[in-house]
Amino acid sequence: MALSTPVTSVADICLAAKEAAGPLAALGSDVKDRALLAIADALVARTPEILEANARDLEAGRANDIGDALLDRLALDPARVAAIADGARAIAALPDPVGETIDGHRLPNGVDVRRVRVPFGVVAVVYEARPNVTIDAAALCLKSGNAIVLRGSSSAIHSNRVLAQIAAEAASAAGVPDGAISLVAGGGREELAELATQDGVVDLIFPRGGEGLKNALKAVATVPVIYAASGNCHVFVDASADLDAAEAIVLNAKVQRPGVCNALETLLVHADAAAEFLPRALRALDAAGVELRGDERVRAHAPAGVAVAEATEEDWATEYLALTLAIRVVDSAQEAIAHIGRYGSGHSEAIVTRDTASARAFQLLVDAACVYVNVSTRFTDGGEFGMGAEIGNSTQKLHARGPIGVRELTTFKYLVEGTGQVRA
Template structure:
């Protein structure tokens, strides 16, 4: 049986490197069997997992964790079943390892193939989301990578049990020992030690707020793909279908406000504001949303049932992760784009419009990882995108953008076949 015991960060990383070399050669059937064993174990050991999570929740409540973090931390039978189902979804996905991206023959007769291979060892650093423990482990296994998991101290008990469940199940199904490693959620010194294990770790994916991002930027020698904050926007154009606009804005803000793909700012074209904003404010007011309105929009959203306060300059740059929405009137789609590119995080932004010229301007002008036309930002998710699960949402422009799934956890090599060729 695998155990998650106290080990130094270097020991965990070194063992993961050894496991990763063997895991890269494991066939798809064995990897899928390991994932199936993990899904089954999550169900079989649910009482143990939920008991550990209850202890984390008690500690979080005593420490005064914000409601958004408490929501991210909480597990119940439904959420645990959803985590197991996501593992089953990963099983159903095509294994990217060994996939030929392209192939060609050179004039000299050499056959060249560009082929997907695992990165090797991936470390994931995350805050108060126990589901990431399993999502990340499942994606790493399927893509042939060993993984080192480092959750936050607020979810230490939950993460430790989940990592042990996954490691034990995977090893029992034939995966190399130490394919799933766990670091215990210590302080900044531990994070810095993990971020400098470039001898053993090939990539770090941090999934958390700007504080985590800043802490890693200062010390990391391992390559990093930042799964950054989500300051998302919905822009309602003058040409918008207002019925659609009301539902899209409401879903983007209310469905799960603690998620990184929730909207934080509503932008409305000046020509339609007097008609659109009272309707939107009334719908949001029924869900208890606080509106932080600019000077022009405040008279239009007051008296509709929502709490309304004056927007502060910092509100446009804040990921509230709560039932709080900034509201601003803009002159046109280009002003909306300017606002998004100035204040957004490059995560998920949407336009509600019928005018194809406005839509085209938005599509070309907004450089976010996910851009939506007449749809809610809440779809930016590995499961929703058909990836089974995700490790995080990348807002960077190199290597991977948007949900980080199987293919984003691979690199490629050139495989060259000859017949006695020399140069």
């Protein structure tokens, strides 16, 4: 099987993936889908083995005091394993993007030109703490015809190893070439640098992690990189907002899972809604265990018994990934948009409003991968968008932006057909 072959170095693993990439790109949808369903079944069948490995990682994580947010990302339970398997099944049910005609036309000389989707070839995914990415990324790459080299962090080494082994074995048994799914152990920065410099072998790298990982790759990468970057996300409660909806959206965006990139980090409230909205919102957030940091006008509306610390300039620029929230009162939608433009990371931004003009201005002027009107930012997710799963959320503007699913894991080629035409 792919992971039990004798290759050990990063270069050898990448070369094995390169050898698998050609046959994999030519596989029919039936083989790829059969492999994905086999992976899902194997995950369910081997759940005890997965949880045993994950328990070892969690024990080490607590001993190393990695923090509640990372522990939450790291943790697996039967429901999460089942959800990962369901994601693989959902990806199997998606249309195969490979070979899809994007557009085409006939030239005046009778030559037909078509643009069709093709795999990248070898995709490397570098990620921190989240063992679910092992399967999500492998499944997305398999569906899109790409060989994948996985490089998880040391904090999830046991979980990643068993998950990758399960995926590789199930895929190989279903007819996928050996080497199509492989795992780099998760060693130090030297290993990362070697992976990021496999020119001509690795076609694209997706890092999924914090700013430290992003900066480490930026310093060394010679292979193209699409960054799944941080999320300093905002919700703006406009003057005309339905306050019941606003409270529900704010609580969901902040509290449901605070350690993820689409969670709310700064709440902006229109001055005309502040007196009515802030006391109830602050009370609800405080009851949910959120540490509150606000400007002077926010603190003036704090109800008795609810502590709101003074927000600093640093708070506006911080992705907390925890139950901490910065809050500011603004005088207009334009001021909210300007604040987001200055401090936002281009990930996910939301407005709660009943004013069509404010909603339209927010959609047009906020520069982010995902812009929401009357919806929680927590929906920025490949699964929620109907993609089955995602490798990450890109905040870049070239090639892929937002959730990266099977279509975003393809490039294209032009197929040109004629009847003997030559250029004059």
